[in-house]
Amino acid sequence: MDIFLQQIINGLVQGSIYALVALGYTMVYGIMGLINFAHGEVVMIGTLVSITVVGLLIGAGMPAGLAGLCGLVVAVLVCMGLGWSLERVAYRPLRGAPRLTPLITAIGMSIVLQNLAMILWGRNYLTFPPLLPKVSFELAGTHFTLVQVAIVAISAATMGGLLLLIYRTKLGMAMRATAQNPAVASLMGINANRVIAAAFVIGSALGALAGVMVGSYYEIAHYQMGFMLGLKAFTAAVLGGIGNLAGAMLGGVLLGIIEALGAGYIGDLTGGFLGSHYQDIFAFVVLIGVLMFKPSGLFGEKAGDRA
Amino acid sequence: MLEVTGLHVAYGGIQAVRSITFHVNEGETVALIGANGAGKTTTLKAIARLVDAAGGDVHFRGEKIVHAAPHDIVRKGIALVPEGRGVFPRLTVAENLRIGAFIRNDAVDIEKDLETIYGYFPRLREREDQLAGTLSGGEQQMLAIGRALMSRPKMLLLDEPSMGLAPIMVHKIFEVIRAVAAAGMTVLLIEQNARLALESSQRAYVMESGEITLNGASTALLHDPKVRAAYLGE
Ligand SMILES: Nc1ncnc2c1ncn2[C@@H]1O[C@H](COP(=O)(O)OP(=O)(O)OP(=O)(O)O)[C@@H](O)[C@H]1O
Numbered sequence: 001m002d003i004f005l006q007q008i009i010n011g012l013v014q015g016s017i018y019a020l021v022a023l024g025y026t027m028v029y030g031i032m033g034l035i036n037f038a039h040g041e042v043v044m045i046g047t048l049v050s051i052t053v054v055g056l057l058i059g060a061g062m063p064a065g066l067a068g069l070c071g072l073v074v075a076v077l078v079c080m081g082l083g084w085s086l087e088r089v090a091y092r093p094l095r096g097a098p099r100l101t102p103l104i105t106a107i108g109m110s111i112v113l114q115n116l117a118m119i120l121w122g123r124n125y126l127t128f129p130p131l132l133p134k135v136s137f138e139l140a141g142t143h144f145t146l147v148q149v150a151i152v153a154i155s156a157a158t159m160g161g162l163l164l165l166i167y168r169t170k171l172g173m174a175m176r177a178t179a180q181n182p183a184v185a186s187l188m189g190i191n192a193n194r195v196i197a198a199a200f201v202i203g204s205a206l207g208a209l210a211g212v213m214v215g216s217y218y219e220i221a222h223y224q225m226g227f228m229l230g231l232k233a234f235t236a237a238v239l240g241g242i243g244n245l246a247g248a249m250l251g252g253v254l255l256g257i258i259e260a261l262g263a264g265y266i267g268d269l270t271g272g273f274l275g276s277h278y279q280d281i282f283a284f285v286v287l288i289g290v291l292m293f294k295p296s297g298l299f300g301e302k303a304g305d306r307a
Numbered sequence: 308m309l310e311v312t313g314l315h316v317a318y319g320g321i322q323a324v325r326s327i328t329f330h331v332n333e334g335e336t337v338a339l340i341g342a343n344g345a346g347k348t349t350t351l352k353a354i355a356r357l358v359d360a361a362g363g364d365v366h367f368r369g370e371k372i373v374h375a376a377p378h379d380i381v382r383k384g385i386a387l388v389p390e391g392r393g394v395f396p397r398l399t400v401a402e403n404l405r406i407g408a409f410i411r412n413d414a415v416d417i418e419k420d421l422e423t424i425y426g427y428f429p430r431l432r433e434r435e436d437q438l439a440g441t442l443s444g445g446e447q448q449m450l451a452i453g454r455a456l457m458s459r460p461k462m463l464l465l466d467e468p469s470m471g472l473a474p475i476m477v478h479k480i481f482e483v484i485r486a487v488a489a490a491g492m493t494v495l496l497i498e499q500n501a502r503l504a505l506e507s508s509q510r511a512y513v514m515e516s517g518e519i520t521l522n523g524a525s526t527a528l529l530h531d532p533k534v535r536a537a538y539l540g541e
């Protein structure tokens with residue numbers, strides 16, 4: 001079996017998930033310069049909501065695939081509402097406040113959401129029921145499962161859809177205009193509040209989708225899972241150039257691949273001193289490296305003067 | 308059509324506009340001239356609701372707009388071409404024009420108006436798919452005017468359309484402004500180039516340190532010794 005190719009495939013799967021989450025960070029940042037650190041928790045809520053819905057429906061005799069689809073729809077709707085409320089309740093009153101204020105609020109919101117999830121779903125690890133048949137394929141010395149194929153395909157299609165929305169619709173044009181010059185955008189009749197709310201709602205919908213994917217990929221979920229996932233997706237957004245959509249997509253996939261290759265070879269690299277469970281360090285090495293050497297990221301234009 | 312009464316605007320402690328009163332009648336082109344820092348831009352921003360008025364009133368077609376939301380101003384029929392053009396640099400030329408029509412839903416007429424703008428400024432059609440940030444200053448000014456017209460405004464506010472442009476470009480742009488005005492548009496024109504402004508308008512107001520100090524028919528002001536000395540360099 002070809003370890004290198006295999007790890008690229010694993011990285012692509014994980015990276016697609018990072019990319020979806022990173023888009024939520026980058027859309028909000030691009031429009032209002034805010035890093036919504038509670039976004040990882042929105043993803044977590046998406047996973048837990050879908051677990052509950054899927055569990056109930058399967059218990060009622062619905063086939064797993066269909067139950068998964070229903071769970072996804074409910075999770076997306078709940079997260080859209082959550083993203084909208086976050087903006088409305090936590091961030092909008094702070095518009096125009098010093099930059100640190102909404103940042104601290106974001107951290108506060110993420111603690112609130114974690115605790116809320118702990119109360120609703122408990123402290124224990126929950127198992128996510130398998131949604132797709134456990135079929136696996138072999139190609140050129142690599143193995144991959146139906147779930148992996150579905151994750152990559154659905155992510156790619158969703159991101160394509162997002163690009164169409166942003167670059168081909170009136171709402172997308174309004175979002176881009178507001179990101180570039182909010183005052184002049186308002187002269188065009190664009191209501192900045194609506195555009196900002198749209199960025200939160202769309203980002204949260206992508207986050208919910210990512211949450212369902214993580215759940216069905218690892219078949220496990222926990223109220224604290226949003227923290228690490230959020231941090232890594234944020235790293236991916238910074239790697240691509242925060243505020244840039246294509247950057248978030250590429251940054252996510254790259255980070256997934258770097259991590260997977262790192263995990264695959266870390267044992268060899270350190271003479272067996274560190275094992276693959278140390279894979280989390282790669283994300284942070286990347287984050288520190290980008291912030292030190294190219295803070296504007298791969299596609300970033302002027303992240304430096306905003307942050 | 309536009310009535311500004313006792314308008315007052317302050318930035319923190321700085322009184323940028325002090326209780327000014329003026330009006331623009333339907334179909335008129337009115338110029339507002341004055342030196343750097345006189346408060347011209349601030350006046351337009353207050354009308355367009357980009358800054359809050361500290362006092363006074365603004366009425367447009369009889370409706371009080373001094374507390375309107377900024378994104379509602381264009382719906383009432385006022386389009387501002389901001390100082391420094393304010394084109395969206397990472398939207399294409401065509402997208403900049405289309406976003407000017409953001410408040411409209413009449414797709415067919417939007418396409419027609421796009422053609423009209425390209426008729427005024429053929430240069431923009433040639434650069435239709437180019438990012439606006441890559442245009443020259445004069446082309447960006449054309450784009451900003453075209454974008455404002457795309458909302459089908461009842462009144463156009465222009466903030467120094469000649470700023471930083473070569474004479475030939477200024478000539479082209481003012482040709483279009485005069486043509487639009489001749490077709491019935493109401494225009495409030497801000498200019499540092501006082502001669503150009505007075506030659507392009509019927510009436511004018513002179514602003515100094517936040518106050519209106521003179522007003523009258525533009526031809527009369529062109530011959531006013533004070534105006535000639537202070538603003539026409541004679
Ligand atoms: N955002 C701001 N904050 C503080 N002061 C401001 C601000 N904008 C303008 N001012 C001040 O208000 C006064 C009027 O400025 P304004 O831009 O309206 O003048 P102007 O007549 O348009 O000048 P110019 O011909 O240079 O464009 C100036 O003293 C300026 O320094």
Ligand SMILES: [Mg+2]
Binds near residue numbers: 347348349390
């Ligand atoms: Mg000015």
